[in-house]
Amino acid sequence: MKYLNSLLTCATVFIISSCSQSTGFRNVIEHPGKLELIYYGYQLNNPSQYKVIANGKEFFITKSTVVPSVQSVFLLENIAVNDGDEVLDIGTGAGIQAIFAAEKAAKVVATDLNQDAVDDTIYNAKFHDLSHIIDARQGDLFGPVKENEKFDVIIFNIDYPYNEQGKELWEVHERFFREVQNYMKPGATIFYQAGWLWNIPKIVDMIESNNLIINRMVMVNAYKMQRQPIVFTVQRHPNPKTK
Numbered sequence: 001m002k003y004l005n006s007l008l009t010c011a012t013v014f015i016i017s018s019c020s021q022s023t024g025f026r027n028v029i030e031h032p033g034k035l036e037l038i039y040y041g042y043q044l045n046n047p048s049q050y051k052v053i054a055n056g057k058e059f060f061i062t063k064s065t066v067v068p069s070v071q072s073v074f075l076l077e078n079i080a081v082n083d084g085d086e087v088l089d090i091g092t093g094a095g096i097q098a099i100f101a102a103e104k105a106a107k108v109v110a111t112d113l114n115q116d117a118v119d120d121t122i123y124n125a126k127f128h129d130l131s132h133i134i135d136a137r138q139g140d141l142f143g144p145v146k147e148n149e150k151f152d153v154i155i156f157n158i159d160y161p162y163n164e165q166g167k168e169l170w171e172v173h174e175r176f177f178r179e180v181q182n183y184m185k186p187g188a189t190i191f192y193q194a195g196w197l198w199n200i201p202k203i204v205d206m207i208e209s210n211n212l213i214i215n216r217m218v219m220v221n222a223y224k225m226q227r228q229p230i231v232f233t234v235q236r237h238p239n240p241k242t243k
């Protein structure tokens with residue numbers, strides 16, 4: 001379907017202006033965040049690759065890997081990684097968060113349930129000459145994390161519920177908040193993408209009931225969008241409740 005859409009859009013652009021043989025169409029995604037997001041569609045010189053530029057960097061996406069979205073770039077805009085940090089990016093997709101984090105991090109572990117996403121992250125890390133920093137692994141949530149691995153920064157942007165049908169996805173998010181402290185170094189920060197305004201009360205509850213605290217919550221006025229880019233910055237509670 002993505003392929004058909006790309007071809008149709010490319011055909012339209014071709015008639016109106018000119019459609020580069022090598023890059024296909026160029027669709028600048030308008031959104032209320034600050035970072036640029038441009039979809040180039042499937043490459044005419046390599047039809048298996050869908051190309052995206054996010055904040056100036058190229059990403060190549062194949063097969064069933066999710067294309068970076070407005071939520072992805074809004075999360076990117078609100079993540080802080082310090083020099084030498086060790087970072088865990090859960091649900092890495094095409095590796096967008098992992099690759100930007102690797103500009104400063106000493107090590108990034110990027111995990112995804114989907115092997116296609118892991119393969120694309122490995123490809124994109126190599127393209128950006130960051131294979132020595134990014135270790136992409138397949139698996140569910142913390143499953144691919146090794147024993148005793150702990151992180152300064154944990155990035156979480158996986159599929160989230162935005163309607164009745166998606167409710168079963170909460171199980172994964174609940175498990176994330178229950179288990180995440182096992183993988184946090186002292187002072188570690190979680191950057192969590194919420195995706196939908198109506199998810200906020202449930203997310204606040206999951207955070208607070210797991211002895212974590214919200215340091216910051218930021219969202220943009222996305223009145224034209226069905227879903228909202230929302231990022232929570234979360235840390236350990238300084239005075240956790242004892243049972």
Ligand SMILES: C[S@@+](CC[C@H](N)C(=O)[O-])C[C@H]1O[C@@H](n2cnc3c(N)ncnc32)[C@H](O)[C@@H]1O
Pocket residue numbers: 065066067068069071072075090091092093094095096097111112113114117139140141156157158159172
């Ligand atoms: C919406 S995409 C976001 C990709 C990327 N984080 C970004 O910011 O663009 C969600 C990703 O989470 C992955 N995912 C979904 N459930 C997962 C789970 N339980 N464990 C690990 N990855 C998961 C999906 O395969 C998909 O690649």
